[in-house]
Amino acid sequence: MEILFPPRLSLAQTPTPLLAIDRISEIAGGPRIWVKRDDMTGSAVSGNKIRKLEFSLAKALDEGCDTIITCGGVQSNHCRTTAILCAQLGLKCHLILRGAEDSEIEGNLLLDRLVGAKISFYSNREYQQKSDQITQYWLQHYQGEGKKAFLIPIGASDGIGLWGYIAACEELKNDFSRLNIQPGHIISATGSGGTQGGLTVGNELFQLGAHVWGMAVCDDADYFVNKVKQDIAQWRQWYSPIIDASFDSDSLNIRVIDDYIGPGYAQATPEIFATINMAAQLEGLILDPVYTGKGFHGMLDQIKQGRFDDTNDIVFVHTGGIFGLFPQRDQLQLN
C-alpha cells in the first residue's frame, strides 16, 4: 500500500546513520547492536523531537499561527528543540517549564534562554494539578493580544507527532535493505510515548518485521501502553482520509519494559552512569542520564537475560539528549 504523509517541514538532517557498535555487542554477548543515530538530526536541534516537530510545526504554519506554546521539564530536550526551531522559523515561543524559577541556567535551559524563548516556571505540584488550565490561560492570553498561538503537547507526542517516527521507519527500511540486515527488535527510551508510538505504527506500515520496545524512563508499563494507544487512536481519527482503511491499528502490540526507571524521571542510578561511561569510552557514544542512558542500559541488561536471542541484529534508536548530561556532571566518574 502507498503511504501518504501530511504536510511536513524539512528541518532535520536526515537520513541519520545506522551504525554497528561491535565492541559493545561483543561484551553484551547477544545480537549485533546497530544504533540509529538520531542524536545527529542536527547540532543544537539534535535528537528525536525534531522529527515530530517537522509535522507539528507544519500544521502550526498552515493554520497561520505566529506563536508556539509547549511544555516540559526544566531540562526538556523537546522544549529546547522547539525554542530553537521557532527562532529559525521566526515564530514566538513560550515554554511552560516544570521546575524552579531559579534553576541553574545551563544545558537545555541555557539554549532556551539564548534563543529568546519566553519561559514560565511552575512547580511540579502546580503543573501536575493544573497543566490544562495553565495552557488554556496562555492560549487566551495570546488571543487577547491579537496573536494566534498553537499548542504542542509535551514531547510533541500526539496524533500529529506520531508521523515523525512513522517517517523514520521508511528510513530504517532503506537502511536495512542497504545493509542487508533484518533486525528482530527496535528499542528506544520512552518518555511521552510518541517515539514508541510512531515506531510501532511505522514498523507495521513499512513491514519492517521487528518488535518495537519502549524502555520506560518515568512511568510504568500500563501508563505507556495506554498513552501510546491513545496517540495511535488520535492519529487514526485525525488522518483517516490518508490512512489505508485496511490498516489494523487496534491490534498493534505495544511493548514496554519498565525495570530501569530507577528513582524517577531525570534521576538515574550509579549503574546507569557506569553504562554512560562505558559507552562513551568503548564507542564514543554519548548517552544521557534522563533517557538514552536508561534505555541503553536496559537493552544491555535484557540482552544478558536472553530477551533478544531470537535474532542476529537489533536496533537501538539513539534519541539524543546530550545537553541533559551537563547538569548532572557531578555524578559522572571522570578520568
Ligand SMILES: *Cc1c(COP(=O)(O)O)cnc(C)c1O
Ligand atoms: C523525549 C526524549 C525521549 C523520549 O521520547 P518520547 O517520544 O517522548 O517518548 C527519548 N530520548 C530523548 C533524548 C528525549 O529527549
